[in-house]
Amino acid sequence: MSSVTADHVPTSHGHDDHDHKPHGWRRWLFATNHKDIGTMYLIFSFCMLLEGGVLALLLRTELFSPGLQFFQPELFNQFTTMHGLIMIFGAIMPAFVGFANWMIPLQIGASDMAFARMNNFSFWLLPIGAILFTVSFFVPGGANAAGWTMYAPLSLQMGPGMDFNIFAVHILGASSIMGAINIIVTVLNMRAPGMTLMKMPLFCWTWLITAYLLLAIMPVLAAAVTMLLTDRHFGTAFFNAAAGGDPVLYQHVFWFFGHPEVYVMILPAFGIVSAVVPAFSRKPLFGYASMVYATAAIAILSFLVWAHHMFATGMPVTGQLYFMYATMLISIPTGVKVFNWVATMWRGSLTFETPMLFAIGFIFVFTIGGFTGLILAVAPIDIAVHDTYYVIAHFHYVMVAGSLFGMYAGAYYWLPKWTGRMYDEKLGKWHFWSSMISFNITFFPMHFLGLAGMPRRYADYAAQFTDFNEIATIGAFWFGLSQLIFLYLAIKAWNGRGEPAPANPWEGATGLEWSVPSPAPFHTFVTPPVVK
Amino acid sequence: MTPEQRRKNRNTASALVILVIAVMVWAFWRGGSLGG
Amino acid sequence: MKKLRGLLGTGALLLAGVAGAQVKDMPGGPRVNQLNLHEGVTQIAQDIMWIHWMMLIICAIIFVGVFGVMFYSIIMHRKSRGAVPAKFHEHVGIEIAWTVIPFLIVIGMALPATRTVVAMKDTSSSDLTVKVTGYQWKWGYEYVDGPAQGVKFLSNLATPRDQIIGTAPRTDLYLMEVDKPLVVPVNKKVRIVLTANDVIHSWMIPEFGVKQDAMPGFLRDTWFRAEKIGTYRGQCAELCGKDHAFMPIVVDVVSQEDYEKWAAGEKKALASAADDPNKEWTKDELVARGEKVYAANCVACHQANGKGLPGTFPALDGSDKYVMGPMKDQILTVLNGHPGTAMAAFRDQLNDVEIASVITYTRNAWSNAGKGQDPIVQPANVKALR
Numbered sequence: 007m008s009s010v011t012a013d014h015v016p017t018s019h020g021h022d023d024h025d026h027k028p029h030g031w032r033r034w035l036f037a038t039n040h041k042d043i044g045t046m047y048l049i050f051s052f053c054m055l056l057e058g059g060v061l062a063l064l065l066r067t068e069l070f071s072p073g074l075q076f077f078q079p080e081l082f083n084q085f086t087t088m089h090g091l092i093m094i095f096g097a098i099m100p101a102f103v104g105f106a107n108w109m110i111p112l113q114i115g116a117s118d119m120a121f122a123r124m125n126n127f128s129f130w131l132l133p134i135g136a137i138l139f140t141v142s143f144f145v146p147g148g149a150n151a152a153g154w155t156m157y158a159p160l161s162l163q164m165g166p167g168m169d170f171n172i173f174a175v176h177i178l179g180a181s182s183i184m185g186a187i188n189i190i191v192t193v194l195n196m197r198a199p200g201m202t203l204m205k206m207p208l209f210c211w212t213w214l215i216t217a218y219l220l221l222a223i224m225p226v227l228a229a230a231v232t233m234l235l236t237d238r239h240f241g242t243a244f245f246n247a248a249a250g251g252d253p254v255l256y257q258h259v260f261w262f263f264g265h266p267e268v269y270v271m272i273l274p275a276f277g278i279v280s281a282v283v284p285a286f287s288r289k290p291l292f293g294y295a296s297m298v299y300a301t302a303a304i305a306i307l308s309f310l311v312w313a314h315h316m317f318a319t320g321m322p323v324t325g326q327l328y329f330m331y332a333t334m335l336i337s338i339p340t341g342v343k344v345f346n347w348v349a350t351m352w353r354g355s356l357t358f359e360t361p362m363l364f365a366i367g368f369i370f371v372f373t374i375g376g377f378t379g380l381i382l383a384v385a386p387i388d389i390a391v392h393d394t395y396y397v398i399a400h401f402h403y404v405m406v407a408g409s410l411f412g413m414y415a416g417a418y419y420w421l422p423k424w425t426g427r428m429y430d431e432k433l434g435k436w437h438f439w440s441s442m443i444s445f446n447i448t449f450f451p452m453h454f455l456g457l458a459g460m461p462r463r464y465a466d467y468a469a470q471f472t473d474f475n476e477i478a479t480i481g482a483f484w485f486g487l488s489q490l491i492f493l494y495l496a497i498k499a500w501n502g503r504g505e506p507a508p509a510n511p512w513e514g515a516t517g518l519e520w521s522v523p524s525p526a527p528f529h530t531f532v533t534p535p536v537v538k
Numbered sequence: 539m540t541p542e543q544r545r546k547n548r549n550t551a552s553a554l555v556i557l558v559i560a561v562m563v564w565a566f567w568r569g570g571s572l573g574g
Numbered sequence: 575m576k577k578l579r580g581l582l583g584t585g586a587l588l589l590a591g592v593a594g595a596q597v598k599d600m601p602g603g604p605r606v607n608q609l610n611l612h613e614g615v616t617q618i619a620q621d622i623m624w625i626h627w628m629m630l631i632i633c634a635i636i637f638v639g640v641f642g643v644m645f646y647s648i649i650m651h652r653k654s655r656g657a658v659p660a661k662f663h664e665h666v667g668i669e670i671a672w673t674v675i676p677f678l679i680v681i682g683m684a685l686p687a688t689r690t691v692v693a694m695k696d697t698s699s700s701d702l703t704v705k706v707t708g709y710q711w712k713w714g715y716e717y718v719d720g721p722a723q724g725v726k727f728l729s730n731l732a733t734p735r736d737q738i739i740g741t742a743p744r745t746d747l748y749l750m751e752v753d754k755p756l757v758v759p760v761n762k763k764v765r766i767v768l769t770a771n772d773v774i775h776s777w778m779i780p781e782f783g784v785k786q787d788a789m790p791g792f793l794r795d796t797w798f799r800a801e802k803i804g805t806y807r808g809q810c811a812e813l814c815g816k817d818h819a820f821m822p823i824v825v826d827v828v829s830q831e832d833y834e835k836w837a838a839g840e841k842k843a844l845a846s847a848a849d850d851p852n853k854e855w856t857k858d859e860l861v862a863r864g865e866k867v868y869a870a871n872c873v874a875c876h877q878a879n880g881k882g883l884p885g886t887f888p889a890l891d892g893s894d895k896y897v898m899g900p901m902k903d904q905i906l907t908v909l910n911g912h913p914g915t916a917m918a919a920f921r922d923q924l925n926d927v928e929i930a931s932v933i934t935y936t937r938n939a940w941s942n943a944g945k946g947q948d949p950i951v952q953p954a955n956v957k958a959l960r
Contacts (some may be wrong), residue, residue, distance in 0.1 A: 229565035247791020290663040320794035353660040386690040393811040458608035459780035464819040
C-alpha cells in the first residue's frame, strides 16, 4: 500500500502526516478528519438501519395475519412510531451526512471541512440521540406511540417515552444544523481555485441546497416539539382547544418542517445518481445547468406545499386548491431530472456494475413513487387514500427505493476509494437483485391495500386484506435479510480483503476524488489542486 | 487553513447562524397565526 | 437461522390458512384482495374513481414512454455491444419541451380535480344534519334535525374479543361491525358535523368517498348523498391511541319511509328510557341520583361539602331560606337561576328528575340531614313550577 509517487499529486507519504495521525480510541472520539467522521456517520447509520429494520419486521410479523397474535396495540404503535423516527433521524439523514463528509472535500479539492472540531461534535451527538430513542422503550409507558408525526393532542397523552423522543429530536436537530452550516461554508468558501459553482459535481450542489433546507426547517421542528413539551409539562395550551389553542396548529408547524424534510432525504440521492449514471454511461451528465436549477426549484417549492399532508383536516376550499396545484407543480422539476438521467444514458456506452444497477433501479422505482406522489397530490384522491396503506406504499417507494438505493449506488461507487479494495462484484449484484425484487414484493401490494381502504397504523385489519399483508410480510423479511449481504461485503472490503483498487477503478468516472490514491490517504489536497 | 480562510469561514458561518435564529424566532412568533 | 425463519413462516402460513378458512367480500366494505378504489354509491366516490383512472392512465403512458427509452438504451447502448459513447450533454430545445409539456399535462389533470374539490367542500343545502363525535374508542351520533331529531347514541365495535385473539373464527364483517349503526335515508344530502372528545379521529367511508378529521374542540363538516340502499362500512383514519383499529363506522342507508319508521321507534325508545317525571321516587333513589347530579353540576361553586365560598358562592349546608325552607324557592332558583349572579338557570340543562333529585340530595346531605321542611322533592313538584 505504500507507493511513493511523483509529487504532482499530494499524498500522505510525502510529508510527516503519518506520524501525526492519531491512533486507538482517541482517533475516533476526537476525530476531526472528514474521512474518519464520514466513516463513523456511515457505520452509525447502518446500525440504525438495522435497528429500525428490526422494528419494521416486528410490526410486519404482527400484521402477517388478522387478529392480535404477538403484541398489544399499545406496543405495536410504539413499533410503528419508532421505526419511522429511527429510520428518518437515525439512518437516512446521518448516512447522507456521512457521504457529504467523505466526498465533498474530495470533490471540491479541499483538505477538510470548514469546521473540523464542530464536525466531531455533530457526529457524537448522534449516539446520544440514538440512545434516547432506544431507551424510551424501557421507561414506564414505553416509547412514543403517537406516530413519527407526534400529532397533538394524542402526543400529549403519552408517557415519559415521549419526552425522551422530544429531547432526542432536539439533539439530533442540533447535530443536523451544525452539519448543515459546516457543509455550506465548506462548499461556498473552500473550493479549489478554478472550481466555480457551476463546475462542481452535482452531488455538492444537491448537498449545498439540502443544507439550506436543513437550516430553515430544523429550528421549526424544534419549535413544534418544544410546544409539545410545554403543553405536556409547563401549562401551555398551544394545542388544547378548551384553552384557546388548536391541534391543527401543530400540524401546520410540523409539516412546514416535514415537507422540506422529505426533500432533505432525497436530494443527496439525486446527487449521487447524477455522479454514477454518467460514470457508467461514459458520457457527461445531460443538462448540468438544468439539473442545478431543477434542484433549486424543488427546494423552493418544497416550502410552499406543506398542507397537502392536511387535506382531511377541514381546510377551506381555496386552501385545498392552492396546495393541490402547488404540489402538482413539484412533479415538473422532478420529472426533468428523470429525463436528464435517461438522456445521459442515451447513446452512452453502458456497463452495469453494482453502482449502476442501483442507480438505474433508483430511477425506475423512485419514478413509480413519484407517480403515486402526483396521484396523492390530487386532493379528491387524497381524501380517499389519506392515512391508508397507499401513503405508506408511496413514501417507502421514494425513501427506500429512492434514498436507500441511491445510497447503495454511492456506497458501491465510492467503496474502493474508502477502503482501497474492490468489493465482491458478484455479491454486490446479488444484493441488488435480492433487494430490488423483495422491495417490490413488500411494498407494491400496499397500493392495493390503501385503495381498498385499509388504514395505516393499524395493529389489526379486516380479513379481506389478509393475502396482501402476508405477501408484504414475507417480502419484508426477505428485504431485511438482503441487507446483510451488503453488511458482509462492506466488512470484507473494510478488512482489506479483495482486489486492491486503483485510484480510479471506474472507466468513465470523472472528478477530483479519483485523482487521489485508493484508499484515500488520511490527508488529501493539503495544497489545493488547480482546476482548469 | 490560512488565517484569512478561517476568517472567511467564520463570517459565512455567522451569517448562517443568524439565519437559523431568525427562523426560530419566526416559527415561535408567526406560527401562532397558523392553525384552525 | 434462515431455516428457522422459513419453518416459522411456513407454520404461520398454514395456521393462517386453517384459521382463515374462506373469507368472502365484506358487504359494504372491502372485497377480498381488492385492487382498486371502491366503485362507490355516491357521485363523489364515482368522481374520485374517474379522476384516479385518468391519473393512472396518464402516468402509465408517461411511464411506458420514459422507461421504454431507458430500457432501449440499456439494451442497445451497452458497451458489450460495442456502443461508443456520444458526446452531447445539453439541448436547449428538448429541455424546454420536456418542461413545458409536463406543465400542460399537469394543468390538464388539475381541471377535473378542481371541480370535484369544490363539490366535496360544498355542504350547503343539506337535507339532514348529523353530529358525529369521535371518542377514544367509539363514535357518537346525534341527529340535529329531521324526524330523528334528538336521537343520540354511541356506536361501538361489535366484533367479540375472542375473534380478535383468534380463539373464534372470524366472520366476513370482522372489525367493521357495530352495535348501533348510523341510519340515514337514501338519496338525501346528509351533512356530517364532526368533532372529537379527546384526540383527533377521522371518519372515513370508502364507499361514500368521504373522509373528514374530527378535531377536539372544533367543528368540521362534510357531506354525502348515498344513492343506493345498503349498509356501508368504514374505519377511523387518524391514529388515536391503542384501539385506533377498533372503532369502525357503519351506515345503514334506507328508504325515506324506513328512515322515518326507524326515527319514530328511536324517539319512543329514548323517551321510555328517559326519566319518568310522573313516577313516585323513593328518598334513597332521589338522594343517590342527586349526589351524581350535584357532583357534575354544582360542586364547582357550592363545593363538595356544601359550604360554597363565603362572600361569593352561598353555602347550601345550613341554608335556612332555600334548602331548609319550603321547596318552592329552591326549585325556582334551580330552574331559573339568579340573574345578575353566577347562579345559572338549569331548566334547559337538567330534567325534572335531575332537578328534584339534586334538591332532595342537598336537603339530606351534610348537616341538613333532612331536618328542614320538605326533605323530599318529587319530579312532579318541579314540573309543576316550570
